[in-house]
Amino acid sequence: MKVSDRTYFVLKRLHSLTGVFPIGVFLLEHFYTNSMALQGAAAFDRAAADLARIPYVGAVEAFGIWLPILLHMVLGVFIATTSKPNLERYGYATNWMYTMQRVTGVVLIFYIIFHTFQTRFDPAYLQSPSPYDFMRKQLSSPAMFWFMVVGILSACWHFGNGLFGFAIHWGFVTSRKAQLRVARLGLAFAVVLALVALNSLLAFTGRGLYPDWITKPHGQDHAVVMDGGTR
Amino acid sequence: MPRQSIELRIRRQDSPTAAPRWEEFSVPWQPSMNVISCLMEIRKNPVTRQGRTTTPVHWESSCLEEVCGSCTMLVNGRVRQSCTALVDNLPEGPITLEPMTKFPVVRDLQVDRQPMFDSLKRVHAWIPIDGTYDLGPGPRMSAEEAEANYVFSRCMTCGCCMEACPQFNGRSEFMGPAPLAQVRLFNAHPTGRLSARERLDQIMGRGGLVDCGNSQNCVEVCPKGIPLTEAFGELGRQTTVQWLKLLFQK
Numbered sequence: 001m002k003v004s005d006r007t008y009f010v011l012k013r014l015h016s017l018t019g020v021f022p023i024g025v026f027l028l029e030h031f032y033t034n035s036m037a038l039q040g041a042a043a044f045d046r047a048a049a050d051l052a053r054i055p056y057v058g059a060v061e062a063f064g065i066w067l068p069i070l071l072h073m074v075l076g077v078f079i080a081t082t083s084k085p086n087l088e089r090y091g092y093a094t095n096w097m098y099t100m101q102r103v104t105g106v107v108l109i110f111y112i113i114f115h116t117f118q119t120r121f122d123p124a125y126l127q128s129p130s131p132y133d134f135m136r137k138q139l140s141s142p143a144m145f146w147f148m149v150v151g152i153l154s155a156c157w158h159f160g161n162g163l164f165g166f167a168i169h170w171g172f173v174t175s176r177k178a179q180l181r182v183a184r185l186g187l188a189f190a191v192v193l194a195l196v197a198l199n200s201l202l203a204f205t206g207r208g209l210y211p212d213w214i215t216k217p218h219g220q221d222h223a224v225v226m227d228g229g230t231r
Numbered sequence: 232m233p234r235q236s237i238e239l240r241i242r243r244q245d246s247p248t249a250a251p252r253w254e255e256f257s258v259p260w261q262p263s264m265n266v267i268s269c270l271m272e273i274r275k276n277p278v279t280r281q282g283r284t285t286t287p288v289h290w291e292s293s294c295l296e297e298v299c300g301s302c303t304m305l306v307n308g309r310v311r312q313s314c315t316a317l318v319d320n321l322p323e324g325p326i327t328l329e330p331m332t333k334f335p336v337v338r339d340l341q342v343d344r345q346p347m348f349d350s351l352k353r354v355h356a357w358i359p360i361d362g363t364y365d366l367g368p369g370p371r372m373s374a375e376e377a378e379a380n381y382v383f384s385r386c387m388t389c390g391c392c393m394e395a396c397p398q399f400n401g402r403s404e405f406m407g408p409a410p411l412a413q414v415r416l417f418n419a420h421p422t423g424r425l426s427a428r429e430r431l432d433q434i435m436g437r438g439g440l441v442d443c444g445n446s447q448n449c450v451e452v453c454p455k456g457i458p459l460t461e462a463f464g465e466l467g468r469q470t471t472v473q474w475l476k477l478l479f480q481k
Contacts, residue, residue: 005436009474012441082403083444089308090395090448098397098446165445171468174461176450 015075016169018068019162026065027159031193034200038208041132048131069112076105097161097183104154111151135204145205152197160190234260237269237318238280238325241288244336247343251336255280255325256288266306266313266328267292270340289339297454300389304340305329310394310452313340331394344390350410351388354433358423370421383416383462385455392449392459404438408449408459411440415462418469431466431473440466 003011036047054060080102087099118125128134139145163186167173173182202208236257244251257280258272267290274287292302295314302313307327318326334342360366372380392408393399399407414430417423434440440463449459 003437005439008437009435009439009441009470013471013474079444082398082400082405082442084397084400084402086395086397086448090451092446092448092451094445094447094451095397098444168445168460168464169441169443169467171464171466171471174464174468176458176461179447179460179464 011075013169015072015079016166018072019159020166022064023068023072024159024162027155028193031197031200035196035203037132037135037200037203038210041130041136044132045130066116073109073112077109080105094183097164097187100157101161101165104158107150107154108158111147111154114147115151132204136206139201139204145201148201149198152201153194156190156194156197157187160186160188160193162186163189234323236260237264239269239273240325240327241340242327242329243285243288243339244330245286245338247335247337254285254288260318264318266304266316266318266326267295267302269318269326270313270328289337289341291341298387300387303331303389303391303394305331305394310391312389312454315454331390333394333396333399334390342390344388347388347390347393347407347409350406351413353406354410354414355426355430356410356413356417358417358420359426360422372421376419380416380419382455382457383412383419386412386416386457387455389454391452391454395448395452397446397448398442398444403442405442406434406438408443408463411443411466412457412459412462415465418466427469428473431470434466435470435473440470 033044033047033051036044051057083102085095085099085102087095125131125134139148161183164179164183167182168179173179199208203210236259239256239258241254241256242251243254256273256278258269261268270288270290277285277287279285290302290304290313292314293299294301297312297315300312303310304313305311305328306313306316307321308329310331313328328340330336330340331342334344334346337343360369386409388409390409396405396407398405411434414434418427418430443463445460445463447460450457453459
């Protein structure tokens with residue numbers, strides 16, 4: 001498909017923009033909701049139900065999540081196919097980041113299609129009385145657990161490292177020093193996100209880390225309050 | 232540590248359409264040899280290590296002091312100028328020489344870098360000063376600005392950045408790093424700035440700046456230390472502003 005030069009520019013810039021707004025923002029929200037699993041089944045199920053009660057939820061979902069992800073995916077596949085990685089000759093850190101960005105992008109296509117199918121169309125999930133229970137049962141399979149781990153790590157990397165490209169494409173950073181600073185910050189952010197997301201995944205299997213010094217402000221046991229002490 | 236003789240593995244190709252082949256040579260070591268003087272030794276006596284007489288190896292070179300860019304090739308798999316590839320600084324073992332892979336081979340180690348020159352034309356990498364009358368002296372430039380611009384003027388269109396760029400290849404229309412950096416240079420010149428929009432128009436289309444994938448290999452391999460990725464950041468900013476202007480003012 002041939003598009004005009006100006007359309008091409010706009011599409012490429014939209015690809016860069018959608019990665020951060022709204023997809024990146026949605027990812028943060030998603031990890032926030034997942035972290036509710038640390039506070040037990042009732043807290044997570046309530047959070048999931050609250051999301052379904054957002055006003056105009058269908059439109060928000062279609063235009064805020066599905067459409068941007070679809071656009072980002074289609075353009076991303078095009079970008080990946082125009083690349084010819086050369087790590088074997090030029091093994092620089094930024095070249096690794098470049099290559100991994102494409103690898104994680106392709107992994108995420110499979111992951112997101114599976115994940116979306118499951119949580120929007122799979123009757124087993126839709127008819128399950130508790131999303132928490134469904135996830136807990138599903139994650140008891142090691143294959144599924146590791147598939148989720150790969151998906152989460154890919155998403156964190158793709159978002160954190162994507163901020164580096166985003167900052168340069170739009171011209172937010174220009175000097176080499178500032179560019180590398182953004183790269184380091186982005187990857188550090190990815191690491192923090194990955195820890196948070198993996199912890200919420202562990203929470204479904206009953207092994208989530210829940211250290212008091214992080215989670216309890218002023219010595220109050222919020223988990224007990226939230227969950228009626230069933231955690 | 233000086234060696235007795237220098238072993239070379241060279242990727243040969245008789246014509247643009249001929250099939251490539253490898254040939255091995257051995258030349259006696261001399262002090263201060265570079266890859267080009269090795270090739271000159273082979274030319275004196277074009278016999279392979281296996282004793283077979285062959286044609287002299289063909290290559291391109293001109294200045295022999297890393298300012299013309301014409302002797303660029305892959306030395307031990309890495310793109311660089313062969314004139315400054317000093318044999319004594321290369322690791323032990325045979326030296327592998329190949330033509331650049333991103334440009335069409337003319338013969339043996341010589342490639343046709345025309346695609347890069349075509350891109351320079353496409354982006355208007357010059358300052359229009361010709362008129363039917365004397366246009367007078369251009370505006371003055373601050374020393375600080377001149378210094379920042381100078382480093383971009385050191386580009387010798389050798390093609391190292393293009394070779395190392397994973398986005399510059401047969402599957403992509405990307406024009407590559409070197410021509411983009413020249414847009415940065417000429418858009419910063421007080422007279423060149425007058426036609427900045429034309430240049431931005433050219434790099435805002437397919438094959439332009441938006442096709443850069445930020446592998447940043449270009450800046451790592453540039454023999455002139457040109458901050459190519461800084462140019463992309465600055466051009467990213469210029470094209471963003473240009474786009475917003477088109478969006479809200481036109």
